[in-house]
Amino acid sequence: VFKDVDMAPPVAVFNLTARYKEDKDPAKVNLGVGAYRTDEGKPWVLPVVRTVESQMAADSTLDHEYLPIAGLKTFTEAATRLALGDDSPALLQNRAGGFQALSGTGALRLGIDFLSRFGKSKTVYVSDPTWPNHMAIGRDAHFTEIKKYRYWDDKTKALNIDGMLEDLRNAPEHSVVILHGCAHNPTGVDPKKEQWEQIAEVMAAKKLFPFFDIAYQGFATGDLDADASSVRLFVKKEFELFVSQSFSKNFGLYNERVGNLAIVTQDNDSLMRVQSQLEKLARPMWSNPPNHGARIVATTLNNPSLFAEWKEAIRTMSSRVISMRALLKQKLKQLNTPGSWDHITDQIGMFSYTGLTSKQVDFIIQKYHVYLMQDGRINMCAVTNSNCDHIAAAIHDAVTS
Numbered sequence: 001v002f003k004d005v006d007m008a009p010p011v012a013v014f015n016l017t018a019r020y021k022e023d024k025d026p027a028k029v030n031l032g033v034g035a036y037r038t039d040e041g042k043p044w045v046l047p048v049v050r051t052v053e054s055q056m057a058a059d060s061t062l063d064h065e066y067l068p069i070a071g072l073k074t075f076t077e078a079a080t081r082l083a084l085g086d087d088s089p090a091l092l093q094n095r096a097g098g099f100q101a102l103s104g105t106g107a108l109r110l111g112i113d114f115l116s117r118f119g120k121s122k123t124v125y126v127s128d129p130t131w132p133n134h135m136a137i138g139r140d141a142h143f144t145e146i147k148k149y150r151y152w153d154d155k156t157k158a159l160n161i162d163g164m165l166e167d168l169r170n171a172p173e174h175s176v177v178i179l180h181g182c183a184h185n186p187t188g189v190d191p192k193k194e195q196w197e198q199i200a201e202v203m204a205a206k207k208l209f210p211f212f213d214i215a216y217q218g219f220a221t222g223d224l225d226a227d228a229s230s231v232r233l234f235v236k237k238e239f240e241l242f243v244s245q246s247f248s249k250n251f252g253l254y255n256e257r258v259g260n261l262a263i264v265t266q267d268n269d270s271l272m273r274v275q276s277q278l279e280k281l282a283r284p285m286w287s288n289p290p291n292h293g294a295r296i297v298a299t300t301l302n303n304p305s306l307f308a309e310w311k312e313a314i315r316t317m318s319s320r321v322i323s324m325r326a327l328l329k330q331k332l333k334q335l336n337t338p339g340s341w342d343h344i345t346d347q348i349g350m351f352s353y354t355g356l357t358s359k360q361v362d363f364i365i366q367k368y369h370v371y372l373m374q375d376g377r378i379n380m381c382a383v384t385n386s387n388c389d390h391i392a393a394a395i396h397d398a399v400t401s
């Protein structure tokens with residue numbers, strides 16, 4: 001059985017981290033993987049997470065019994081409210097609910113699997129460029145066509161809204177469209193409010209199904225409500241939709257796999273039927289989800305003072321990213337690096353899409369031991385006051401060589 005199995009190519013972002021770990025150079029920097037780092041370059045366990053974990057450790061009433069297939073109710077309800085807003089018409093009308101999944105990836109996979117079985121189209125649209133897993137998830141869920149809508153304009157280093165709208169206008173009816181709710185990965189460029197309105201208008205006309213991926217709520221602006229405004233606009237316009245939510249980034253719970261698939265339907269009866277079918281899909285995959293991270297998130301979201309503490313931590317993370325954007329741009333300007341580096345500060349969220357070519361990326365990795373994605377994406381959270389000079393020097397050298 002095994003001798004005929006081909007070797008699969010490595011997953012780019014994990015491969016980059018493995019190369020970084022093997023590198024012995026003391027000046028090495030990993031700008032690849034999308035995880036928050038402190039100004040000392042260290043992972044950060046949020047203080048509120050530590051607080052809740054110690055409360056949990058001391059609570060002898062908690063046990064390790066199985067969760068229901070749909071997950072921890074206090075978590076899915078609070079997560080869904082976080083995405084849709086307390087005053088969401090869909091929540092007030094009892095036609096929105098959640099389903100716990102293995103982080104954002106699991107929520108996407110579950111939702112796409114559902115649409116592959118019950119949706120009206122086998123075509124899924126993803127932004128060009130996008131997080132590569134969107135394509136892989138569509139393929140593995142047996143979507144026959146995985147198409148790209150134009151998104152990034154290389155020349156203006158901004159959103160190609162006309163191209164995006166045209167591609168959506170030309171999409172077959174009922175196609176599924178994956179939309180990044182905020183802090184687009186990898187470009188860091190989001191549509192403005194009026195542009196979201198235009199996108200919604202085209203999608204309604206073509207009966208396209210919006211599948212929001214919101215993996216960075218809080219990271220775009222530091223404001224949880226503002227970052228969910230795209231999703232809420234579509235709910236207000238009475239779309240039925242899915243939202244995959246991840247708590248990896250905004251809670252720093254990367255390895256706990258805490259995610260929710262928020263579901264908005266036209267009525268309560270549809271919601272019940274969809275949730276029942278999701279149970280049938282989840283049961284043979286993971287049977288029931290893990291509890292630890294979901295309990296941390298539920299406890300925090302459902303307690304006003306812990307919630308306030310969490311919001312403070314989000315502000316700490318998002319403002320550090322903003323200040324590192326300003327610092328990197330300032331260093332490149334000081335070096336007189338050719339080109340406008342305004343896009344570094346114009347872009348939002350965790351990533352900057354630098355515009356560096358694949359050749360320049362190789363040069364930077366080899367000569368400076370600064371590891372970044374082949375498409376020029378850098379994780380701004382890994383830039384620090386201590387390594388910024390080194391990163392700017394590497395970019396300058398690559399651009400001017």
Ligand code: PLP
Nearest residue numbers: 034103104105131185215246248
């Ligand atoms: N969606 C996007 C756009 C992402 O960048 C990521 C993670 O990098 C995810 C979803 C899913 O992350 P996780 O599975 O850790 O929640």
